[in-house]
Amino acid sequence: MDDCFTVSDEIKALREKALERCAEAFAAAESVAEKTSQRVLWAFQSEKVQASHLRGSTGYGYDDSGRDTLDRVFAKAMEAEDAIVRPHIISGTHALTVALFGLLRPGHTLLSVTGKPYDTLDEVIGIKAGDGSLGQFGVHFDCVEFAEDGSVDYDGIERKLDESVSVVFIQKSKGYQDRVTLTSEQIGEICRFVKDRRPDVCVMVDNCYGEFTEPHEPTYYGVDLCVGSLIKNPGGGLAKIGGYLVGKKWAVEKCSYRLTMPGVGRESGATLDTLSDFYQGLFLAPHIVLQAQKTAIFAAAMFELMGYVVRPFCDDERADIIQTIVFEEKEPMIAFCEGIQAGAPIDSFVTPVPWDMPGYSDPVIMAAGSFVSGSSIELSADGPVKPPYTAFLQGGLTFETASVGILRAADKVLSLSRS
Numbered sequence: 001m002d003d004c005f006t007v008s009d010e011i012k013a014l015r016e017k018a019l020e021r022c023a024e025a026f027a028a029a030e031s032v033a034e035k036t037s038q039r040v041l042w043a044f045q046s047e048k049v050q051a052s053h054l055r056g057s058t059g060y061g062y063d064d065s066g067r068d069t070l071d072r073v074f075a076k077a078m079e080a081e082d083a084i085v086r087p088h089i090i091s092g093t094h095a096l097t098v099a100l101f102g103l104l105r106p107g108h109t110l111l112s113v114t115g116k117p118y119d120t121l122d123e124v125i126g127i128k129a130g131d132g133s134l135g136q137f138g139v140h141f142d143c144v145e146f147a148e149d150g151s152v153d154y155d156g157i158e159r160k161l162d163e164s165v166s167v168v169f170i171q172k173s174k175g176y177q178d179r180v181t182l183t184s185e186q187i188g189e190i191c192r193f194v195k196d197r198r199p200d201v202c203v204m205v206d207n208c209y210g211e212f213t214e215p216h217e218p219t220y221y222g223v224d225l226c227v228g229s230l231i232k233n234p235g236g237g238l239a240k241i242g243g244y245l246v247g248k249k250w251a252v253e254k255c256s257y258r259l260t261m262p263g264v265g266r267e268s269g270a271t272l273d274t275l276s277d278f279y280q281g282l283f284l285a286p287h288i289v290l291q292a293q294k295t296a297i298f299a300a301a302m303f304e305l306m307g308y309v310v311r312p313f314c315d316d317e318r319a320d321i322i323q324t325i326v327f328e329e330k331e332p333m334i335a336f337c338e339g340i341q342a343g344a345p346i347d348s349f350v351t352p353v354p355w356d357m358p359g360y361s362d363p364v365i366m367a368a369g370s371f372v373s374g375s376s377i378e379l380s381a382d383g384p385v386k387p388p389y390t391a392f393l394q395g396g397l398t399f400e401t402a403s404v405g406i407l408r409a410a411d412k413v414l415s416l417s418r419s
């Protein structure tokens with residue numbers, strides 16, 4: 001740090017103090033990463049991954065043994081029966097769209113039990129007008145908000161779990177919302193509650209940002225389907241595109257007919273040259289998630305020392321990679337994002353500005369200098385520019401470099417209050 005990046009004595013002192021506070025939380029995150037890394041290694045070995053699996057297919061992509069083996073490895077890594085991992089899934093939202101259209105039928109109700117789903121699903125569900133939405137195909141949507149105290153509203157779920165409900169939707173991570181992130185175990189409790197009353201209902205989870213942050217995935221606790229993006233946690237920073245669906249065999253299969261075509265499902269879909277990155281990214285993912293966790297923990301400690309409200313606290317239990325910092329004012333939020341950008345390996349010299357991003361209702365500021373465009377397993381910070389000016393920080397491929405971004409951000413925020 002001293003050689004290439006000079007920081008003020010004030011920041012240096014804060015850093016020392018913050019690192020002291022982080023020791024226990026770092027150790028806890030390392031212990032999770034040890035378990036999850038070894039589970040991934042075991043998945044590779046038990047599915048006998050070999051060099052030829054790393055080469056993809058072309059054209060229709062029939063008999064792509066690399067693709068089919070990766071599906072099985074991924075399923076085992078995520079403690080599930082089955083998985084589909086594909087470069088044809090363009091984002092997390094697309095993966096969720098495939099799942100929703102795969103599972104729901106006209107007249108069915110989609111019941112979200114963790115408040116309104118992630119903003120980018122508004123047009124998919126039809127909460128906002130969207131041509132081709134689920135609503136246009138006669139799928140109803142209903143929603144149970146969190147209770148006043150932030151807990152899951154079980155009474156509300158009980159009331160709304162009527163005959164028409166065929167999919168119960170749970171978002172694990174807080175996303176861009178002021179809510180708690182659910183642990184896999186808490187998701188398991190919701191799942192049991194639903195299945196006790198309606199065993200035929202499919203319980204699906206938006207698992208974005210949650211993968212490998214805990215010893216077990218929601219699939220371990222009985223949910224039918226988990227969905228996410230490969231340019232977040234499970235791609236390990238190497239996947240350049242892609243998404244996954246993982247869970248019960250029947251649920252994955254149903255969705256496969258929406259991903260490609262009825263009658264064809266998972267049997268087709270060339271992988272071109274994506275498989276090597278997918279395999280290696282999955283192999284690295286638990287370790288990369290650890291780097292992101294250490295970055296988040298360190299940021300929590302630093303900004304709490306600086307007097308800001310942070311969630312989670314440095315030594316809280318973590319079930320996703322997101323760290324929020326509440327700035328209360330616009331200027332420090334923007335200064336923070338500028339600092340994160342200035343710590344990036346790519347585009348460190350550009351200045352992030354708020355913009356109207358498609359799919360989001362308020363101007364959003366995004367700091368990201370990533371190898372993979374939009375990848376948020378790489379150090380990034382973003383958030384809607386509106387009160388209470390909460391920045392959402394996530395990612396960091398290596399703690400050693402991501403902490404430079406955190407220190408730059410702290411420096412920029414501090415110099416604001418000095419001027």
Ligand SMILES: *Cc1c(COP(=O)(O)O)cnc(C)c1O
Nearest residue numbers: 091092093118173175206208229
């Ligand atoms: C990122 C995210 C999504 C959407 O993923 P994209 O890849 O941005 O489309 C959905 N839900 C949650 C909770 C997310 O964090």
